[in-house]
Amino acid sequence: MAAIFTPGLTVTEQHIVQKTRQLPLEGEVTVAVGDLVKADDVVAKTSLPGKVFPVNVANQLGVDPGRLNGYMKKGVGDRVTKDEIIAETPGIMGFFKSEAKAVVSGTIEAVSTVTGIVIVQADPIPVEIDAYIDGRVVEVIEGEGCVVQAMATMVQGIFGLGGETKGVIAMAAYEPDDVIGPEHITADHKGKVVIGGSYVTIAGLKKAVEVGAAALVTGGFDYDEIKELLGYEVGVAITGGEELGTTLIVTEGFGKIGMAPATFALLKKRAGDRASVNGATQIRAGVIRPEIVVTDDAEIPTERVAAPEPVGIAQGDLIRGIRAPWFGRIGTVSGLPVQPIQVGSETTVRVLEVDFGEGDTALLPRSNVERIER
Amino acid sequence: MSGTSAPNGAIRSVLATDCGSTTTKAILIEKTADGWRQTWRGEAPTTVEAPFEDVTRGVLNAAMEVQELSGRQLVEDGGIKTPDVEGQGVDMYISTSSAGGGLQLVVGGVVRSMTAESAMRAALGAGAIVMDAFASNDPRKPHEQIERIRQLRPDMILLAGGIDGGTRKHVVALAEMVAAARPRTRLGGGFNLPIIYAGNQQVIPDIKERLESISDLQITDNVRPVMENENLAPARDKIHDLFMEHVMAQAPGYDKLMSWVGVPIMPTPGAVGLIMQTIAEQRGINVAGVDIGGATTDVFSVFDGKFNRTVSANLGMSYSVSNVLAEAGLPMILRWVPFNIDEKGLRNRIGNKMIRPTTIPETLEELKIEQAIAREALRLAFIQHKEFAVELRGVQQERTIADAFRQTGSGDTLVKMKKLDLIVGSGGVLSHAPRRSQSMRMMIDAFEPECVTEIAVDSIFMMPHLGVLSTVDQEAATEVFERDCIIYLGTCVAPEGDMKSGPVMKVELTMPDGTKESRTMSDGELWSVPCEHEPGVKATVTPLQSTLDVGAGPGKPLSKTLRGGVVGLVFDTRGRPIRIPTEQSARVPLLEGWVAAMDEYPKGGEG
Numbered sequence: 001m002a003a004i005f006t007p008g009l010t011v012t013e014q015h016i017v018q019k020t021r022q023l024p025l026e027g028e029v030t031v032a033v034g035d036l037v038k039a040d041d042v043v044a045k046t047s048l049p050g051k052v053f054p055v056n057v058a059n060q061l062g063v064d065p066g067r068l069n070g071y072m073k074k075g076v077g078d079r080v081t082k083d084e085i086i087a088e089t090p091g092i093m094g095f096f097k098s099e100a101k102a103v104v105s106g107t108i109e110a111v112s113t114v115t116g117i118v119i120v121q122a123d124p125i126p127v128e129i130d131a132y133i134d135g136r137v138v139e140v141i142e143g144e145g146c147v148v149q150a151m152a153t154m155v156q157g158i159f160g161l162g163g164e165t166k167g168v169i170a171m172a173a174y175e176p177d178d179v180i181g182p183e184h185i186t187a188d189h190k191g192k193v194v195i196g197g198s199y200v201t202i203a204g205l206k207k208a209v210e211v212g213a214a215a216l217v218t219g220g221f222d223y224d225e226i227k228e229l230l231g232y233e234v235g236v237a238i239t240g241g242e243e244l245g246t247t248l249i250v251t252e253g254f255g256k257i258g259m260a261p262a263t264f265a266l267l268k269k270r271a272g273d274r275a276s277v278n279g280a281t282q283i284r285a286g287v288i289r290p291e292i293v294v295t296d297d298a299e300i301p302t303e304r305v306a307a308p309e310p311v312g313i314a315q316g317d318l319i320r321g322i323r324a325p326w327f328g329r330i331g332t333v334s335g336l337p338v339q340p341i342q343v344g345s346e347t348t349v350r351v352l353e354v355d356f357g358e359g360d361t362a363l364l365p366r367s368n369v370e371r372i373e374r
Numbered sequence: 375m376s377g378t379s380a381p382n383g384a385i386r387s388v389l390a391t392d393c394g395s396t397t398t399k400a401i402l403i404e405k406t407a408d409g410w411r412q413t414w415r416g417e418a419p420t421t422v423e424a425p426f427e428d429v430t431r432g433v434l435n436a437a438m439e440v441q442e443l444s445g446r447q448l449v450e451d452g453g454i455k456t457p458d459v460e461g462q463g464v465d466m467y468i469s470t471s472s473a474g475g476g477l478q479l480v481v482g483g484v485v486r487s488m489t490a491e492s493a494m495r496a497a498l499g500a501g502a503i504v505m506d507a508f509a510s511n512d513p514r515k516p517h518e519q520i521e522r523i524r525q526l527r528p529d530m531i532l533l534a535g536g537i538d539g540g541t542r543k544h545v546v547a548l549a550e551m552v553a554a555a556r557p558r559t560r561l562g563g564g565f566n567l568p569i570i571y572a573g574n575q576q577v578i579p580d581i582k583e584r585l586e587s588i589s590d591l592q593i594t595d596n597v598r599p600v601m602e603n604e605n606l607a608p609a610r611d612k613i614h615d616l617f618m619e620h621v622m623a624q625a626p627g628y629d630k631l632m633s634w635v636g637v638p639i640m641p642t643p644g645a646v647g648l649i650m651q652t653i654a655e656q657r658g659i660n661v662a663g664v665d666i667g668g669a670t671t672d673v674f675s676v677f678d679g680k681f682n683r684t685v686s687a688n689l690g691m692s693y694s695v696s697n698v699l700a701e702a703g704l705p706m707i708l709r710w711v712p713f714n715i716d717e718k719g720l721r722n723r724i725g726n727k728m729i730r731p732t733t734i735p736e737t738l739e740e741l742k743i744e745q746a747i748a749r750e751a752l753r754l755a756f757i758q759h760k761e762f763a764v765e766l767r768g769v770q771q772e773r774t775i776a777d778a779f780r781q782t783g784s785g786d787t788l789v790k791m792k793k794l795d796l797i798v799g800s801g802g803v804l805s806h807a808p809r810r811s812q813s814m815r816m817m818i819d820a821f822e823p824e825c826v827t828e829i830a831v832d833s834i835f836m837m838p839h840l841g842v843l844s845t846v847d848q849e850a851a852t853e854v855f856e857r858d859c860i861i862y863l864g865t866c867v868a869p870e871g872d873m874k875s876g877p878v879m880k881v882e883l884t885m886p887d888g889t890k891e892s893r894t895m896s897d898g899e900l901w902s903v904p905c906e907h908e909p910g911v912k913a914t915v916t917p918l919q920s921t922l923d924v925g926a927g928p929g930k931p932l933s934k935t936l937r938g939g940v941v942g943l944v945f946d947t948r949g950r951p952i953r954i955p956t957e958q959s960a961r962v963p964l965l966e967g968w969v970a971a972m973d974e975y976p977k978g979g980e981g
Contacts, residue, residue, distance in 0.1 A: 052554045054516040065543075109554060114546040114580060119554050159729045223696070223725030224718060235697025236669075236688055237728050254725035283693055283731055323733040324723070324740055345741035346808035346976065347734060368733045 009156040009251075009289060011263045011372060016305045017152040017293055018138070021129050022145035024048065029140050034302060037131040037148060039166055039276055039295075044129050044145045050106055050122030057087045057100040058116020065116030072118075074108050080120060081105045087118070132164060133276045134295040138304040149304060153270050153294040155251070155263055157217070160279030160290025161226070162247035163240050165193075167214030169271045169294070173197035176264040179256070180218065182207035189213045193275045193292065195267045199256040202228055208246045215247040215277040217267065217292060219259035240280025240288075247279040249290045252320075257328040260320065262372065270294045313371045319354060323368040330372070331356040337363070385847060387464040389440070389448055390839035391433050392642055393420055393471040393631075395669060395693075396732065398429075400436035401839050402444055402464070403854055410853040415834060416440040421627070422473040428627035429473060430634075454634050468846065469635050470838040472642035473625070477501060477617050480528040482508040482552065483598075484535040484544045489573065492598040493534035494762075496572065496606040498683045500613035501644025502529075503670070508551070510535075510544040516551055523555035529621045530567065531557065531589075532609060533581075536574030538599045545577045549584040556588055559620070566590040568616045572597045572609040592616065604766065617641060637846050643672045645841025647683050649855065650674040650798070652844060654681075656852070659795035662759075662821065664752060665837070666801035668692035668731055671751055673759035677788040682763035686755040691748060691803050692731030699724050702750035709954045710746035710819065712965035713739070738975060741808070745816055748803040752820030760787045791824040791950075792870055792925070798860065800832035811902070811972045814863040814941045822950050824870035825925035828937060829863045862907040862939035867915055868946040869922035873897055877918045878947040884912040893945075894918070898953065898964065900971040901945040905938025912936075913943075944972070 027046020031037060057072075058065040074086045080102040091097035106122040135150030170192040172184045178197030185194065185207040194208055196218040202225040208216045227233045230242060251263050275294045282288040313319060313333055321329040335353030342348050343365060351363040388403040398421075402414040416439025421432035434449055441448040447455055447462040455463035479502040483490025486509035497504050505526050508519050523531075531552060535545040552569065559567045569589040571581050575596055585591045595608040618638050622628040632639060640648075646665055654661040654676035663674040669690040674683045688697040699707060704717060711720075723743060727733065735741040765786050799805075799817050807813045813831050823829075836859050844851035869879055875897050883891045886909050895901060905911045915924045916931035926932040936943055948968075955961045969975055 049556075051517055052520045054520070054551065054554065110550060112546065112550055115543055115550060117547060117550060119550070121554075159725075222718060222722060224721045233696065233700040235700040236694050237696070253729060254722040255719070281729075283729060322730045323726075323736060325737055327726070344737045345735045346738075347736075347741070347806070348808075349734060365734055365736055368736060370730070 009158065009370065009372065011155050011260065011266060013153050013266055013269075014296075015152055015154040016149065016301070017133065017135075017154055017295070018147050018149050018304065019132050019135075019293075020141075020145065020147050021132060022141065023127065023129060026143045027127070029143065029146055031131075031137045031140070031146055033137055033140055035137045036300075037135060037137060039131055039134050039274075041131045042128045043131050043137070043148070045127065047124035047126050050124050051104070052109065052119055052121050053103050053106075054117045054119045055100065055103055056116050057111075057118040060100040061087060061089050061098045063089060063116075066113050068111060068113055068116055068118075072111060076108050076111055078108050079106070080108060086120075132278075133293055136300040136302065138302070147304065150293075150295040150300055151298040152296060153266060155266060155292040157249040157251045157290040157292070158253055159237060159239075159250045160248060160281045161230070161234075161239050161242045162215075162244045162279040163242075164276070164278045164280075165214040165247045166274060166276050167191050167193040168274050169193045169195060169267060169292075171195050171268055171271050173259075173264075176219065176259040176261055180204045180216075185211055185213065187211050193217065193277055195264075195271070196259075197264070198258040205229065205246070205248065209244060213246045215249060215279070215292075217249045217251065217277075219250070219252040220255050220257040221248065221250050223254040237281050237283040239282075240278070242279075247277055249277065249279055249292065252328055253322070260330060260372065267292065313352065313366075313369070318372045319352075319369040320372055321354075321364060321368060322370050323365075326354075326362065326364055326368065329356055334361060385465040385850070387446075387458045388466045388468060388843060388846075388850070389437060389454060389464040390467075390836075390843060391436060391469045392835075392838040393422070393429055393432065393469060393473040394642065394667070395473055396420055398432040398436045399835060399839075400433070400440050401834075401836050402440050402446070402448075403839075403843065403850065405850070409857070410850040412836060412854050412858040414440045414444040415836075416443060420473050422625060428630070429471070429625065430627045430630050433469070433631065466636040466846065467634050468637055468839070468842045469631065470640045470642045470645045470842050471622070471628075477613070477621060477641045478503050478505050478529045479532055479613070480505050480508070480523060480526055480557075481532045482535065482548050483533075483573070484510045484541060484548070486511055488601075488766075489534045489536065489598050492604050492606070492766075493532050493572065493609070495604065495682065496534075496597050496609040497532050497613065498685060499606055499644075499647065499681065500610040500617075501641030501647065501683075502613060503685050503687050508548065510547060520551055520555045523552060523557050527558055528567075529559065530613070530616055531569045532613065533569060533571050534573045534597045534609075536577065536596075537601055538575050538596050540574050542574065542577050542580065545574050546580045546584070549581050553584045553588055565620060568592060568620050570594060570609060570612050570616065572612075575599075590620070602766070614638070614640070614644070637842065640838075640842045640845075642838045643683060643685065645838040646672065646800070647674050647681065648841040648844055649837045649851075651676055651681050652848075652852070653796070653798070653855075654679070657796075660790075660793050661796045661798065662756075662789065662794055663798040664755065664800065664804075664817075666691060666748060666751060666755070666799075666803055668802070669694050671755035671801075673755050675759060675763050675789050677763070677790065677793065680763075680788055682759070682788065684755070684759040684762045686751075686758050689751045689755050691744065691751065691801075692727060694728075695731075695747060696724055696728040698747050698751045698754070701754055705956070707746050707750050709956070709961060710749050710965070711742060712962060712969055713742070714958055714962060715743075742975070744803060745807070745812055749816050749819045752816065756821055760789045763788045791822070792923070794823060794827050796828045796830065797821055797823060798830050798832065800835055800837050802835070804831050805833065805835045809974060810861065810863055810940045811974050814866075814944065815968070815972050815974060818866050818868075818944060818946060819952060822868075822952060823866050824868055824950060825923065826865060826867050826932070826934070826936065828865050828939075830860050830939070831863060833859055833861045862937065864905065864939040864941040864943055865936045866944045866946055867913075867924060867936065868948075868950065869917055869924050870950060871919075871921040871923050871928060873922060873947070873949045874919060878922065879918055879924060879945075880916045881945055882914045882916075883943075886911070895945060895947045897947050897949060899945075899947045900968045902942055902972050903938075903945070904942040905936065907937050907939045910935045910937040911943065915945075941972070
């Protein structure tokens with residue numbers, strides 16, 4: 001059967017999820033293959049090298065850099081504490097001494113007799129990573145981390161802000177078209193993953209942050225509100241490092257767009273369960289979409305399950321229009337004509353035929369739809 | 375099976391691919407009875423990322439599309455079929471690549487506007503994206519610079535600094551800073567980061583002492599051996615070598631791809647730059663070129679033989695489209711939209727394009743919005759280019775009293791609009807615009823050419839392919855370039871100088887059939903006249919204001935043959951910069967008039 005490949009978003013109730021948990025630098029992995037882990041369990045830890053502080057000690061002492069080693073009281077590799085004297089001139093009969101102190105606690109990394117600079121590296125910063133989801137360790141990446149596998153409900157969004165968080169799913173919307181304002185957010189939402197509908201107002205989102213909601217999931221959000229929220233515009237969709245307090249996940253796009261009924265129904269079904277949520281989004285060079293993962297207690301395969309080959313869009317598939325004039329409309333692929341056609345913009349493109357129900361069919365550019373993966 | 379050479383060295387067919395961030399484009403080039411021609415093209419999604427993680431799958435898919443269309447077998451046993459045997463297979467397979475974010479470099483030099491800038495020019499000329507530039511006179515504190523180098527994770531570092539026999543201390547300080555950061559490669563894999571040293575040659579032992587143990591240190595000639603001259607070629611060549619050995623070798627599937635190609639894989643912008651230089655050299659003209667992509671916009675220029683390239687890393691039409699909005703501001707985009715639109719809605723549309731970057735404008739209204747954004751992306755990228763493509767700074771010059779009063783000197787831009795002969799546009803929004811008049815106007819509006827300037831587009835985005843082909847067969851590359859790649863849109867004639875309202879210039883044309891046409895144009899007008907590229911039209915253009923210059927000097931008439939193209943001649947009296955009213959009620963009718971003058975969009979369409 002004819003098929004085309006356009007990436008889609010996963011919205012599925014039963015899905016084998018694999019999460020790679022990796023340290024930013026080499027360190028120690030604290031779990032083994034086969035271990036069952038909880039989302040909050042530490043799976044690997046390391047120490048990030050501390051900041052490096054170059055100080056021109058020769059200048060401070062007023063000596064020639066070439067003779068600096070003669071005045072150093074500490075050498076390369078020595079530990080120093082902040083304000084400890086690391087170099088000193090003898091002065092004249094004990095008077096008029098010059099001295100240089102450590103600007104930070106750490107280790108002397110280098111002493112340059114060309115530039116007169118002494119480099120002090122601050123103490124390492126401990127870093128731990130957790131399992132993020134409940135599951136089983138199916139692979140250990142030596143010295144770097146592991147892969148945790150679980151059976152889970154998986155909902156991918158299209159855009160997010162903020163990083164990983166966890167919380168119990170709570171519904172703030174009754175219907176996928178509901179608009180969430182501050183009146184819908186209550187103190188009970190503290191620490192929860194709050195599910196909205198078609199749109200959240202900036203006041204509604206700020207209220208979620210104020211009450212300490214872990215995350216807020218919405219169909220749409222206004223693009224220009226991001227600047228009000230963060231203080232800057234997101235010009236390139238690489239997110240996840242924002243420190244909002246509440247992770248935001250947009251499932252459909254910018255504007256007021258009803259949450260896809262299947263997405264809404266699935267999240268509603270999992271209300272009361274604990275979810276792992278990540279707003280990190282990266283559109284290019286290794287696409288990362290924001291996600292809501294709710295793991296099940298079901299038996300987890302002990303072997304790492306190979307990810308299925310991505311499949312293209314085929315006749316009968318459910319798709320969503322992702323560009324005007326069909327933006328947000330959901331329909332079924334009813335045909336894949338071979339010949340390109342000219343659309344309203346006079347652009348000649350390959351199209352697919354979509355049945356929106358009740359006899360409403362249309363030809364849409366193939367690049368303007370995405371498959372709803374179930 | 376895959377191989378690379380033709381029997382007896384006579385190449386008759388070439389398959390060329392460009393592995394872009396999102397799409398791998400393949401073209402078939404054949405020696406026909408009519409000479410070298412580009413005959414078929416195909417494309418497929420690039421497969422560098424998960425789940426495929428093998429660039430060759432996208433290459434084979436794109437080649438399969440060409441195979442299906444052409445009937446020539448190109449794929450065999452999971453590789454490219456070579457050589458060409460009785461019309462099956464090809465004699466050579468070649469490729470460029472910008473997949474996985476292209477080639478990313480960090481550069482360093484002693485003085486930001488001198489050796490650091492020379493290093494940047496070498497890196498950009500090699501087709502790299504410069505992630506950051508460090509210098510001894512950097513406004514950031516040393517520990518902040520070290521932290522930044524750590525975070526960046528480039529593909530390589532190019533370290534310059536000092537003229538030969540110049541400063542030792544500052545160059546060593548830079549090396550110490552890099553050593554303290556212990557930078558790691560972007561793609562990991564346990565390799566040491568390549569660092570190219572192209573600075574003061576007398577400091578090499580100091581550099582080795584500090585960097586050899588923590589990196590794969592490569593030494594090459596100084597990019598700025600003396601203050602008056604740059605020597606960029608050795609550093610550029612070294613970057614290309616390392617691109618193949620380190621970056622490409624570590625990217626998924628590239629080891630296989632490298633074994634298929636007949637000549638080394640080139641970074642895409644490096645190949646486009648080669649083509650631009652060839653055009654300028656062969657025709658003896660000044661050229662500006664632009665390649666506007668989804669994530670970045672590359673601008674190239676060759677003025678008086680001096681080549682420059684810049685890459686505006688976050689100005690593009692899909693992944694970076696929201697950044698165009700952020701940098702230009704909504705009013706600057708809106709000024710090109712020839713209909714009334716709700717601002718919040720426009721922002722949301724742009725945001726949605728960013729998060730779903732592969733969509734295309736289906737409606738006319740959406741197309742007009744994208745082309746409005748493209749004008750600003752191109753304009754901003756060109757401004758950045760003009761600021762970078764400058765005379766060498768730090769060079770002592772003899773200056774007259776007049777020069778002193780002009781407050782100019784070394785550091786002047788090389789891009790002199792009055793001396794620009796040809797603008798070449800490439801990239802989806804320009805190459806695939808439904809009407810060529812749209813591409814021509816986008817480039818006129820963005821670059822604001824002055825006096826007489828020819829404008830052309832890359833027909834289907836094949837300049838990268840031809841750039842790499844030119845390293846193998848210059849004749850084939852030139853022939854295909856002239857016949858199938860470059861489409862001359864026409865010539866823009868626009869007066870330069872202070873323009874007052876009222877009559878601006880008189881245009882008198884003698885058509886090839888001898889008929890004459892004449893028009894007096896006032897300020898704020900566009901006039902498009904159909905005209906073939908050859909033989910062109912004899913024209914006399916007379917400025918009607920003494921301050922205005924159309925190429926013969928202020929107030930002086932210019933008589934010359936103007937070459938047209940698929941659009942023709944465009945006479946532009948909208949002023950430089952182009953004047954557009956801010957009020958919607960005045961702006962929209964004016965824009966509608968310009969659209970009608972160029973027959974840009976279907977009449978009675980939406981928006």
